[in-house]
Amino acid sequence: LVWDQEVAGSNPAAPIFTEDDGVGNNMSETWTVLRLLTWCREYFTGKGIDTPRLDAEVLLASVLGVDRVGLYLRFDQPASADELQRFRELVRRRANREPVAHLVGTKEFYGVSFLADARALVPRPETETLVEYILAALPADALTFADVGVGGGCVALTLLKQRPAWRAVAVDVSPDALALAQANAERLGVTERVRFVHGSLLDGVTEDLAAVVSNPPYVPSAECDTAAPEVAHDPRVAIDGGPDGLEVIRPLVDQAATKLPAGGLLALEIGAGQDQAVLALLERDGRYERGEVRRDLAGIARVIGARKKES
Secondary structure (H helix, E strand, C coil): CCCCHHHHCCCCCCCCCCCECCCCCECCCCCEHHHHHHHHHHHHHHCCCCCHHHHHHHHHHHHHCCCHHHHHCCCCCECCHHHHHHHHHHHHHHHCCCCHHHHHCEEEECCEEEECCCCCCCCCHHHHHHHHHHHHHCCCCCEEEEEECCCCCHHHHHHHHHCCCEEEEEEECCHHHHHHHHHHHHHHCCHHHEEEEECCCCCCCCCCCCEEEECCCCECHHHHCCCCHHHHHCCHHHHECCCCCCCCHHHHHHHHHHHCCCCCEEEEECCCCCHHHHHHHHHHHHCECCCEEEECCCCCEEEEEEEECCC
């Protein structure tokens, strides 16, 4: 199977399946599921994509309308002309580094499928560390928390699914992100337990809160332009944390101290190497107890939690 140069260039409608793969193979043979997966994995590897096998499986499963396990039950199934055409287009777009989640319209997070598109940050596996920390740090009893920068809703809505007695206030500066979060809340059946607020930080939050949680933008501005190509498809407002990456975290720490009761929890996802700077912010002026640091599966300090001190 050959990638026609025109496909990656000026003519995205050009065929990618040609009669000769350049090494003598007859390309008019039937394209089975297994053959497509094998070729796509090798092609994505050559393009420097980090997870070539996974991406190939997710894209082909989407085209065939099955889950990834279903692919392994259909290895010998031939793809139709329509399926080849649709798969070709997804492969072309992935080779141009569009996120897989945007191509298939969903992303799994904490075992739940979320709608995902360019309106909000694509959920990352490392953010599950934030969810796990919050679930362990707070009681399962009835309480209300605020999720600042809710994006597509993966953190807040996962917490609501895990804790049926909890309620959430979901805040974001982007109306598009809030619309996506609302769609996900409806999809997951938790709409009645969340209030959506279009605003900055905690300005529009009036509820009594037990916790403030956030996966804020924390990538330093200079690094946004040199990040992985897929990051360019995320909204800039969801990733750019200003010159030092703390432009949103700094005022959020201050506001949370005024909104939380004694013992209330502030839990933040942070960027690599930011733990000491964020701990210093929390310990300034004696507003919080000493912060806790949690590392993700890669060993990176990813989450910091701290409780509001008694007055």
